[in-house]
Amino acid sequence: MFSIICGAMSFLFGRKPNGLSMNKDGGSRCSAASSGPEAKESSDDGEEHDLGIINEYYRLSKRRRYSLEELLPLSALEEGQKGKIVLAVGGRKLISRLCDLGLIPETEVKVLKKGLMEGPIILEIRSCELAIGRGIASKVLVKPL
Amino acid sequence: MGGFSVGTENNGEQKIEIALVGNPNVGKSTLFNQLTGLNQSVGNYPGKTVEIARGTLVFKGFRIMVVDLPGIYSLSAFSDEEVVARDYILSGSPDLIVNIIDAMALERNLYLTLQLMEMGVRLVLALNFVEDAKRKGIEIDVNSLSMELGIPVIAINAMSGSGISELMAAAISHAETAPPKRPRYGKEVEMHISEISRAIRTTDFGIPVNLSAEWIAIKLLEGDPIILERFPKLSHLDNKIRTIKNQLEMVHGEEPSVVIASERYSAIHRIVRSSSVMHASPITTRSEKVEALLTHRYFGYLILLLVLGGMFFSIFAVGGKISEIFDGGFNLLIDQIGRALLSQGIAPAVMDLLVNGILFGVAAALSIVVSYIFLFYLALSILEDTGYLPRAAFLLDSIMHKLGLHGKAFIPMLLGYGCSVPACISCKIMETWKERMILAALVVMIPCSARSVIILGVTAKYLGFAAAMGIYLLDILVVVGIGRLLFRAMPGESVGLIMEMPRIRLFKPRLVLKKTWLNTKDFVYIGLPLIVAGSFLIEALRITGFLDQVVLALSPFTYGILGMPVAVGISIIFGMLRKEMALVMLATYANTLDFSSIMSPAQMVVFTIFMVLYMPCVATIAALIREYKVKWTFFIAALNLAVATIVALAARILLSLIF
Numbered sequence: 103m104f105s106i107i108c109g110a111m112s113f114l115f116g117r118k119p120n121g122l123s124m125n126k127d128g129g130s131r132c133s134a135a136s137s138g139p140e141a142k143e144s145s146d147d148g149e150e151h152d153l154g155i156i157n158e159y160y161r162l163s164k165r166r167r168y169s170l171e172e173l174l175p176l177s178a179l180e181e182g183q184k185g186k187i188v189l190a191v192g193g194r195k196l197i198s199r200l201c202d203l204g205l206i207p208e209t210e211v212k213v214l215k216k217g218l219m220e221g222p223i224i225l226e227i228r229s230c231e232l233a234i235g236r237g238i239a240s241k242v243l244v245k246p247l
Numbered sequence: 248m249g250g251f252s253v254g255t256e257n258n259g260e261q262k263i264e265i266a267l268v269g270n271p272n273v274g275k276s277t278l279f280n281q282l283t284g285l286n287q288s289v290g291n292y293p294g295k296t297v298e299i300a301r302g303t304l305v306f307k308g309f310r311i312m313v314v315d316l317p318g319i320y321s322l323s324a325f326s327d328e329e330v331v332a333r334d335y336i337l338s339g340s341p342d343l344i345v346n347i348i349d350a351m352a353l354e355r356n357l358y359l360t361l362q363l364m365e366m367g368v369r370l371v372l373a374l375n376f377v378e379d380a381k382r383k384g385i386e387i388d389v390n391s392l393s394m395e396l397g398i399p400v401i402a403i404n405a406m407s408g409s410g411i412s413e414l415m416a417a418a419i420s421h422a423e424t425a426p427p428k429r430p431r432y433g434k435e436v437e438m439h440i441s442e443i444s445r446a447i448r449t450t451d452f453g454i455p456v457n458l459s460a461e462w463i464a465i466k467l468l469e470g471d472p473i474i475l476e477r478f479p480k481l482s483h484l485d486n487k488i489r490t491i492k493n494q495l496e497m498v499h500g501e502e503p504s505v506v507i508a509s510e511r512y513s514a515i516h517r518i519v520r521s522s523s524v525m526h527a528s529p530i531t532t533r534s535e536k537v538e539a540l541l542t543h544r545y546f547g548y549l550i551l552l553l554v555l556g557g558m559f560f561s562i563f564a565v566g567g568k569i570s571e572i573f574d575g576g577f578n579l580l581i582d583q584i585g586r587a588l589l590s591q592g593i594a595p596a597v598m599d600l601l602v603n604g605i606l607f608g609v610a611a612a613l614s615i616v617v618s619y620i621f622l623f624y625l626a627l628s629i630l631e632d633t634g635y636l637p638r639a640a641f642l643l644d645s646i647m648h649k650l651g652l653h654g655k656a657f658i659p660m661l662l663g664y665g666c667s668v669p670a671c672i673s674c675k676i677m678e679t680w681k682e683r684m685i686l687a688a689l690v691v692m693i694p695c696s697a698r699s700v701i702i703l704g705v706t707a708k709y710l711g712f713a714a715a716m717g718i719y720l721l722d723i724l725v726v727v728g729i730g731r732l733l734f735r736a737m738p739g740e741s742v743g744l745i746m747e748m749p750r751i752r753l754f755k756p757r758l759v760l761k762k763t764w765l766n767t768k769d770f771v772y773i774g775l776p777l778i779v780a781g782s783f784l785i786e787a788l789r790i791t792g793f794l795d796q797v798v799l800a801l802s803p804f805t806y807g808i809l810g811m812p813v814a815v816g817i818s819i820i821f822g823m824l825r826k827e828m829a830l831v832m833l834a835t836y837a838n839t840l841d842f843s844s845i846m847s848p849a850q851m852v853v854f855t856i857f858m859v860l861y862m863p864c865v866a867t868i869a870a871l872i873r874e875y876k877v878k879w880t881f882f883i884a885a886l887n888l889a890v891a892t893i894v895a896l897a898a899r900i901l902l903s904l905i906f
Contacts, residue, residue, distance in 0.1 A: 194470070194504075195325050199745055201508035202321035204355050207501065208509070218544050221645040222654070222744050228354040229385070229525070233641050235653065235743030 185244030269347035271318030350380035367459035577610035608782030623669035663693030697826035860891035
C-alpha cells in the first residue's frame with residue numbers, strides 16, 4: 103500500500119510544489135535584517151531557492167557586514183558544514199518561530215543531514231537538533247565557516 | 248510518591264494554584280502525572296479548543312491545584328497554544344509558575360524562562376533530564392544557575408519522581424514572595440523599554456495593575472499581534488512606538504523583534520556560560536549512531552517501511568484476530584443471555600431490542616476498542632516515547648509537501664487505511680488548526696479496513712482485482728483533489744516544517760501503558776454510548792417495521808440519482824453505524840449472497856465508490872466531535888456526502904456512456 107501511495111503521489115504531482123501554502127500576512131513586515139514597504143509577499147513554505155528575493159533583501163538590509171559573494175542560503179550548505187546566520191527572509195510568523203528556536207543572526211549552525219528529494223535539513227544549533235523544511239532553509243542566509 | 252496524598256478532600260487547608268509551563272517534550276506531562284496521579288479529569292479550557300489538564304494534590308497541608316499548560320517555545324502569541332498559555336498566565340489565577348527545563352537544551356529552554364520573567368510572574372525552575380545531559384557532556388551547577396537567574400532551581404527526574412517533593416516545597420515557599428527580576432538587556436533596548444513603560448504607567452490604558460508595564464513595553468516593541476487587541480487604548484502610543492522602533496532598527500540594523508530575541512539569547516548565553524560546563528564528547532554515543540541510521544537517506548526509508556509496515560500489520564492483523572475472538576465470545580454470551588431472557592417470559596420484541604440493540608452494540612464497540620483503538624494507541628505511544636515520529640516526518644516531508652501538508656501528516660493518512668477513528672485522533676500531531684482540520688477531513692475519506700471489505704467483497708470479487716485497485720486509486724485522487732481545494736479555500740497560513748529532533752531513547756513500558764490507557768479511556772466514554780444508541784435505534788426501527796420504510800424513503804436517492812437497487816439503502820443505513828456490517832445486512836435484506844444477481848457491474852462500481860466515500864461511521868463521528876467540535880464534524884460529514892454523491896454520479900454517467 104505504501105509504495106502505491108508514494109507512486110501515485112509522485113505521479114500526480116511530479117515536481118510542482120508551489121501555490122499550496124497561504125500567507126495571510128499579505129505584504130508583511132519581513133526579514134531578520136531588513137523591513138519596510140519593499141517587503142514582498144513571500145510564502146514561507148515555498149521550496150524554490152529564491153536567490154533573487156534574498157539578494158534583494160540583502161541589498162536593502164542595513165547590516166551589510168559581509169559581501170554578498172561570501173554568503174549562501176542555509177540549504178546550500180553541505181552535510182557536516184558549518185555556517186553563521188546572517189539574515190532570514192520571511193513572514194512575521196516564520197521569523198518569530200526561527201527566533202524562538204534560536205535561529206537568530208550571528209548564531210552558528212551545523213548541517214547534520216539533508217533529506218532526499220528536496221527534503222528537510224537537520225541542523226545542530228545551540229547544542230540541539232532541529233529539522234527545518236528546505237523551503238525555510240533556503241530563506242536563511244549564512245556565511246559558511 | 249512519598250508524602251503525597253492525592254485528591255483527598257480536607258477542609259481548612261491552604262490552597263495554591265501552580266501552572267506547569269515548558270517547551271514541548273520536556274517531560275511536562277510526566278511531571279503532571281507524577282504530581283496528580285492519573286485520575287485527573289482532562290477538561291477543555293473555557294472557550295478555547297486547546298486542552299488544559301488540571302489536577303489537585305495535597306502536600307504538607309497545602310491543597311495544590313496543578314494546571315498543565317500546552318507545550319510552547321515562546322510566549323509570542325503566534326500559535327493557539329501560546330495564546331492560551333499566555334492568557335492563562337495573565338489572568339493572574341496561578342500563584343506560581345513551575346517552568347520545566349530540559350537540561351540537554353538549556354539555552355533554548357531558558358528563552359521561555361526569560362519571557363516568563365519579563366511578565367513578572369513568580370517562578371520556580373524544574374530542571375529535568377540532568378542525568379541525560381551529564382551523559383551528553385553537559386554539567387550544570389544548579390546553585391549558580393539559580394543565583395544567576397534569581398529563581399529557585401530544583402533538579403528533578405520527572406520519570407522516577409526524584410526531586411519532586413523538593414520542587415513542591417520550593418513552590419509553596421515561593422508562592423507569595425516577590426517575583427524575580429528579569430535580566431538586563433543591552434543599553435539601547437533597556438532605554439526604550441523604560442521609556443515606553445513609563446508612558447504606560449503614567450496614563451490609564453485600562454491595563455490591570457498586576458500586569459508588568461515593562462512586559463507590555465517589550466511586547467509593543469516586538470509588534471505583538473494580540474496585545475493591542477486586548478488593550479485597544481494602547482494605540483494612543485502608536486506614533487511614539489513607531490519612532491522608537493525605527494530608531495532601534497537604525498542602530499541595530501534588525502527588526503526590533505529580532506533585536507529583542509537576540510538580547511534574550513545573549514543574556515541566556517551569559518547565564519549558561521557561567522553556570523554550566525560543556526565537555527566536548529568525541530565519542531559518538533550509541534543513540535547517536537542509531538539516530539544517524541534512522542535518518543539515513545536509504546536505510547532510513549527501509550527502516551521506516553519496516554516500522555510502519557510492522558505497526559500496520561500488528562494493528563490490523565492482530566487486531567482483526569482479537570476482534571474475531573472477542574466477537575465470537577460475545578456472540579455466545581449474548582446468545583445465552585437472550586435465551587435466558589426468553590425463558591423468563593420476556594416478549595420477543597423486547598428481547599430483540601435488548602439483545603440486538605444494546606448488547607450487540609456494546610459488544611461491537613468493545614471489540615473495536617480492544618482490538619484496534621487500544622493497539623493503535625499502544626503503537627503510537629511507543630513511537631512517540633522513543634522519539635521515532637519526528638524521524639519519520641523528516642523522511643516523508645517532501646512527499647507530503649505535494650499535498651500542502653508536511654511530513655507528519657503521513658502518519659494519520661496511513662492509519663486511515665486501518666481505522667478512521669485513530670486516524671482522526673492522530674491528526675493532533677499537526678501544529679496548526681488549519682492543518683489538523685484539513686487532515687481530519689481527508690483521512691475519513693481513506694477507505695478503512697471495513698470499507699476495504701466492501702471493495703474486496705463487491706468490486707474485487709465480481710469485477711476483478713484491477714477494478715478494486717482502480718477504486719483505491721480513484722480514492723487517492725479524490726483525497727488529493729479535496730486536500731488541495733481545502734488548502735486553497737481555508738484561511739490561515741501554514742509555516743513549513745520546523746521541528747525539534749528529540750533524542751532517541753528506549754521507551755518506558757509503564758509510561759507507554761499509562762498513556763495508552765488514558766487515550767483509550769477517552770474514546771470509550773464517547774464512542775461506546777453512541778454506537779449503543781445507534782444500534783438501539785436501528786433495531787427499534789427494524790422491529791417496528793420502519794426500517795423498510797426508511798430504505799424505501801431513500802429510494803429517490805439510491806435508485807433515482809445513483810441508479811442502484813433500492814435494497815442498498817440498508818447498506819447505507821448500517822454503514823453509518825459500522826461499515827463492516829453494510830454487506831452482511833445487504834445480503835440478509837436482499838436474501839442472497841450473490842451480489843451479481845441484484846447489481847450490474849456498473850451498479851457495483853457506483854455502489855462501492857459511494858460506500859467508500861459517503862460518511863464517517865458513528866465511532867469516527869464521535870472522535871471527530873471530540874477533537875474538532877460539532878461544527879467541523881458536520882462540515883466533514885456534509886462534504887463527504889456531497890463528494891460521494893458527485894463522484895458516484897459521475898461514475899454512473901461515465902459507465903453508462905462506455906457500456
